[in-house]
Amino acid sequence: SQKIEQNSEALNIQEGKTATLTCNYTNYSPAYLQWYRQDPGRGPVFLLLIRENEKEKRKERLKVTFDTTLKQSLFHITASQPADSATYLCALSTGNQFYFGTGTSLTVIP
Amino acid sequence: SQTIHQWPATLVQPVGSPLSLECTVEGTSNPNLYWYRQAAGRGLQLLFYSVGIGQISSEVPQNLSASRPQDRQFILSSKKLLLSDSGFYLCAWETGSNTEAFFGQGTRLTVV
Numbered sequence: 001s002q003k004i005e006q007n008s009e010a011l012n013i014q015e016g017k018t019a020t021l022t023c024n025y026t027n028y029s030p031a032y033l034q035w036y037r038q039d040p041g042r043g044p045v046f047l048l049l050i051r052e053n054e055k056e057k058r059k060e061r062l063k064v065t066f067d068t069t070l071k072q073s074l075f076h077i078t079a080s081q082p083a084d085s086a087t088y089l090c091a092l093s094t095g096n097q098f099y100f101g102t103g104t105s106l107t108v109i110p
Numbered sequence: 111s112q113t114i115h116q117w118p119a120t121l122v123q124p125v126g127s128p129l130s131l132e133c134t135v136e137g138t139s140n141p142n143l144y145w146y147r148q149a150a151g152r153g154l155q156l157l158f159y160s161v162g163i164g165q166i167s168s169e170v171p172q173n174l175s176a177s178r179p180q181d182r183q184f185i186l187s188s189k190k191l192l193l194s195d196s197g198f199y200l201c202a203w204e205t206g207s208n209t210e211a212f213f214g215q216g217t218r219l220t221v222v
Contacts, residue, residue, distance in 0.1 A: 004153075032208055034209075034210065034211075036211075041198075041218070042215060042216065043200050043202070043213030043214055043215055043216050044154070044200075044211075044213050045213070046210045046211065046212070049209050049210060089153070089154070091211070093208040093209070093211075094208065095208070096142050096159055096167075096208070097156065097159060097169075098144065098156065098202070098204070099156060100146070100153050100154035100156075101153050102152055102153035103153055
């Protein structure tokens with residue numbers, strides 16, 4: 001099965017800066033790669049999807065890149081706000097299975 | 111619109127007791143259904159998934175089992191809980207397109 005690695009250390013950034021989170025995976029490239037947001041005590045919420053034949057996807061202040069050669073996805077939040085503080089999970093889906101990374105905790109400092 | 115219900119929200123159970131967590135989905139038909147477990151500070155571990163009634167695939171051998179008695183109902187069970195079964199259990203569904211999973215609010219299980 002896939003092994004998915006995300007920054008294990010928490011990320012603290014100043015409000016207004018760009019947060020960049022990394023997701024690396026092993027084995028085969030998935031059909032889809034997704035990013036989710038998880039707040040404490042809640043289930044993850046879908047943010048963005050990128051397909052294996054896409055390099056970049058944007059949605060408002062969010063940007064995702066996907067490099068199948070490096071087996072890596074980067075997730076950017078521009079003009080970060082304290083409300084962006086949460087844990088962000090990377091997920092790979094193929095077949096009928098969704099595999100999630102361990103998540104990176106982001107804190108945006110006012 | 112589609113909604114997913116998962117209950118209970120919290121549960122404290124003694125070691126050796128049985129477990130039954132239920133998840134139901136509304137507003138869609140023939141969803142793929144999933145059970146995940148999340149240990150403190152850890153990622154989501156896929157436990158079971160189902161593509162149809164009575165069809166269950168297990169990802170990790172363990173003390174748990176799953177059943178899908180109806181199209182939009184997914185149940186996670188155990189005959190005898192272990193301390194290591196403690197965690198945050200999440201049910202999820204998706205349409206089968208693999209593009210987006212929708213999660214329930216989760217059940218915090220503490221085995222004492």
